[in-house]
Amino acid sequence: MRLIWNQGAGFSFRAEEFFGRDDELAALLRVCLEGKSGIGASVMIYGPPNVGKTSLLLKLKYDLQTLADGAAPPRPFPFYFSFSKILSHPLALSQHFLQEYLWQLLVFLGDSPPAAFDIDALSDRLGIYGLIDCREFILAHRRFTDRGDGLSALVNAFSFPFVPGGEIFYPVFLFDDFQYTCKLQNIPDGAVLSILRPYIKSGHFPMILSGSSPGHVTSSLKREGLFGSFQLMEVGGLSPAASEKMWTSLFERRKIQMPGHIQARAAARLGYIPVYQRMFAEEVSFRDAQVTDEIGFENLFALSITEGQLNRYWREFFESAFPERMLRARAIKFLKRVVCDQFPLDTFEGALSLLGTSPEEGGEILSALEFKGLLKSDFEQLRFVGDPVLADFLYWAFERGVLGKSSSQVGAALVQAKLSRATAESTEGSREKWVGVTKELMRRWDCREVPMLLFRFGSFRERFGGKGLLEVVIGMEREPQKMRLPKISSVSTGYRTRRGGPRFDFDLVAYGFLDAEFSEENLVIWAADVMTEKALTANAVEHFENRCRLLSLEKGLKPEQLRKWILFDGSVDPAALERVAQYDIFLSHRSQMRLFLNLFGVEELDLTPEEHKAPEFPPGAEPLEFELVLPMKADTEIVAARVAEEVAAYASLDKDTVDRIKMALIEACINAFEHSGAESGKVRLRYILSPEKIELFVQDEGKGFRGGHGGEESKRNRGWGLKLIRELVDDVEIATGERGTVVRMVKYLGHEPGKEGAGSPGPE
């Protein structure tokens, strides 16, 4: 009788091997426990395949079981059921579903269920616990089965668990791999949801659906008018901290040693995805490898991608998703362009033309990718997973399949790319940012006077070494020696005096004029270098001075027309300090820069690259900032919307944009009202308008965004608010901290909304 046994996942799950996802678990747990008072919210979990959705559900089940022991009845009965490809026949599915439910219920009640997996025996045993309703259901089910009426049998099986559990328990439904309900034989798409619809609508049963294909499921949800009743939860990689904990556990058991910084690197390379971490640990242990440094790690990683565990994992994945070879090759070639080369793509039409096949075949490929969760299609917009391991696998598959290279060749290329890119990234990233911020700063100089000490690191250190920031600021204000900055007309990186001539590589070269008048006599050039090395050496200063000398020679600059400026982080050799004084080079440490930036109201150094790269920012145009505090009263969100209208008037935005901003703000305010616990609380809004974007911050004083404070309103609105916000503005970020939740929304005012949309990595 027990041909298909679907608790496999349940048995292999070990709670002690589950790490991270605390926020998600807390939110889900809250939803489940609300079932006790008859409030049943529905959540849909989605994310790429094998990212850990099933583990999350099983961990939730485990937590519910362990937590419920002490609590007063009714206790939550977490019923985990996984739909699968095998159970595509409705009769098989309904039969199995019933068995599974009865079996898990008996286990839950503390029974040892009969070994023979026999429905009658199971229901007899349940009778002992006073649960006698099931008899009738089972009789009816048998009638339908005998008649071969699959749909009725399904209706019967799926309605059964909703018979109230009375005083003893209330059911919590954890339905896994839900996308397979769309692929039942001879049953219309979404029939299972139609059956479940009244129970979902009744709002009494906590129900968590999980699947890798949100598109399929959401479209059936929409058809059933259920979409609004669902909260969506996207599952991606773990947090770095949780990933690290997982390494510890994986390595301990296998007696693997790996230095901490390599572990961090490995976790990042694997996208913080648990299943990869597990495979990689197996790889290390299987090959008995010693991973002690970056090179060792990259080699092993490349080996795993080209012929080891990670390779096998994705190869099998593609073989099962695309049994037909031609389609598989097409899909891989296509995905390689999109996921690995980050070809920007977000429309269906674009995807079809990149696939270069007939619409039917292309549609088949895309729908298979969608079904497997590699691609998310939402409101006609496509989004692909940003999985680093998949990207490397695709690279391998492409190089080998299309270009015919050998695995070891590809592996070597991977290692090479990773090692060179990694070193460039780690130092380049912060340096680039710093250069960007300095550039922004220089654009704002505008003939202002600043204390000379900002450019004289030696004196600065003497005067303020070890003092607090406030003291320094006050001291600086009284500084008598000032320096008049030029008005900068352009700042660029590097400089070439003439076509084909030698290039003067400075991080920044700024053209300025000492007065507002742009004349040849007034011209000054500032050459600046940003050095992020640990220590500034005499050699580096020497090198800088040489380049400056060449530049001034080429351009015929008088000494006072060229200002030389080194910005640095870290320490400075005494010899370097000497040279700096000798050549009259300005030298500023990062701490001086901080003061400098402060003075000009430029953001701190951790500005994101996109923001400071916007070259169109006209000099002198400071962002406009407005603040508003709303009392938590019904309908005050209208005030927020009206202020938005007024703010937008400054930028003469078109009506559509203003309307979208207003809607998004209203939703964010309603969310803030609902979710911040304090009734007497306030919601703080900030509107920041700059030429390229409008930024909106909505901050409440509560403790989290998905909080479950009942109330009629929040039940009706469930799930819509955030969803709409995401549609209405270009970027949304939600941060919950000690002092409440802040929703940051950005609407770009240019004509390229969300240009980073296509290639942005999914997890994290």
Add this chain to the structure above:
Amino acid sequence: MSYLKVRTRRADDALVVYIDGYLNSLLGEEVERVVQEALDAGSKKILLNFEGTRLINSIGISIIIDIVEKIMERNGMLAFCSLSRINRELFQMTGVARYVRAFDLEEEALGYFAQSA
């Protein structure tokens, strides 16, 4: 409070409901009540006129969805008219647009009702 009165108008066998102002839970419930009454009284054709609707929030949308469901359950007919661009977009985003026909003008909508009488 009575300021939330929803204006309605009979046009042959259809009921036109004018949704003026901010469609939030308060106004939404009032609209829902009016529609429910009309359905109970045997009306089958409901036209929601959004000409005076300045804003809609998510709760308002949920209520509209409830109304759509109610009318579909009773095999009634529902249409929208005079939607502003943002509101039209909103109904598209939320999937409501797939179930309900939207017209630019009230007359067009009533004409559609009359044709399918």
